[in-house]
Amino acid sequence: GSKWSYIGPDGEKAWPKKYPFCGGLFQSPIDFHKDILQYDSNLLPLEFIGYNVSSTDQFTLTNNGHSVKMYLSPTMYIRNLPFEYTASQLHLHWGNRNKSEGSEHTVSGKHFAAEMHIVHYNSEKYPNIAAAMDKADGLAVLAILLEIGPFNPSYEKIFRHFRNVKYKDQTAQVPGFNIRELLPDRLDEFYRYEGSLTTPPCYPSVLWTVFRHPVKISQEQLLALETAMYCTESDDPEPLEMVDNFRNVQEFRERLVFISFRE
Numbered sequence: 001g002s003k004w005s006y007i008g009p010d011g012e013k014a015w016p017k018k019y020p021f022c023g024g025l026f027q028s029p030i031d032f033h034k035d036i037l038q039y040d041s042n043l044l045p046l047e048f049i050g051y052n053v054s055s056t057d058q059f060t061l062t063n064n065g066h067s068v069k070m071y072l073s074p075t076m077y078i079r080n081l082p083f084e085y086t087a088s089q090l091h092l093h094w095g096n097r098n099k100s101e102g103s104e105h106t107v108s109g110k111h112f113a114a115e116m117h118i119v120h121y122n123s124e125k126y127p128n129i130a131a132a133m134d135k136a137d138g139l140a141v142l143a144i145l146l147e148i149g150p151f152n153p154s155y156e157k158i159f160r161h162f163r164n165v166k167y168k169d170q171t172a173q174v175p176g177f178n179i180r181e182l183l184p185d186r187l188d189e190f191y192r193y194e195g196s197l198t199t200p201p202c203y204p205s206v207l208w209t210v211f212r213h214p215v216k217i218s219q220e221q222l223l224a225l226e227t228a229m230y231c232t233e234s235d236d237p238e239p240l241e242m243v244d245n246f247r248n249v250q251e252f253r254e255r256l257v258f259i260s261f262r263e
């Protein structure tokens with residue numbers, strides 16, 4: 001990615017200088033607290049088509065210097081949104097080994113340990129994500145909150161490759177599996193709001209679906225996520241740990257978050 005980071009002079013306070021949308025409206029992430037939540041009985045659970053990818057197929061996992069991201073298959077898409085949205089990639093946000101509070105969205109001011117995002121683009125209206133990513137109805141991102149619990153064999157299908165993407169621009173091949181296994185059981189309970197990319201260029205182009213129920217991964221899996229990767233290339237004399245790669249919550253005024261569940 002271009003010159004921005006989560007720490008130091010190119011950190012999030014400086015983003016609007018190079019990326020004006022980052023200082024604009026509809027910014028994500030946000031805190032979910034009761035006086036901005038409104039129950040909406042019309043919110044339908046998402047349908048996941050093509051998420052069960054054969055193990056003879058492969059996903060490319062890569063370290064892009066900001067996050068670890070896995071490209072998904074263009075045969076994967078979601079329905080029950082205003083349009084059909086095709087999967088593009090998934091990536092994660094996390095904290096550090098001394099403070100496992102690296103989720104982007106918070107609930108009543110509380111961070112979760114980490115957060116996974118599955119990025120989709122509106123394939124009914126746009127030919128690819130590059131055309132979609134700066135359009136108001138261009139993207140749909142699913143967010144799964146991660147917390148500590150038992151070892152999670154499904155997440156391990158990705159995490160076991162972290163040692164091969166330690167440095168920026170390294171890649172690894174992940175055998176296909178059912179990406180539905182990475183989602184919580186209750187797909188019918190979620191937060192829904194219109195927001196933005198949480199990284200530059202921060203386009204206000206994202207319809208967010210944040211699942212209410214967190215998914216559990218083990219302490220050891222979380223530590224691997226927090227300690228495996230670097231933002232720098234393998235030959236960089238000053239390696240920078242990839243930690244705390246989450247944006248702080250943004251002001252959310254005169255807007256509502258719609259919830260599919262009653263408190």
Ligand SMILES: NS(=O)(=O)c1c(F)c(F)c(S(=O)(=O)CCO)c(N[C@H]2CCCc3ccccc32)c1F
Pocket residue numbers: 001064066067069088089091117119129130133141196197198199200201
């Ligand atoms: N939190 S977030 O807003 O979901 C989010 C990230 F946090 C994140 F790091 C990325 S990135 O890894 O691409 C590095 C920075 O662009 C993305 N990429 C999206 C939007 C930007 C362009 C693009 C092009 C192809 C596929 C995905 C994307 C992102 F959407």
Ligand SMILES: [Zn+2]
Pocket residue numbers: 091092093117198
């Ligand atoms: Zn993200």
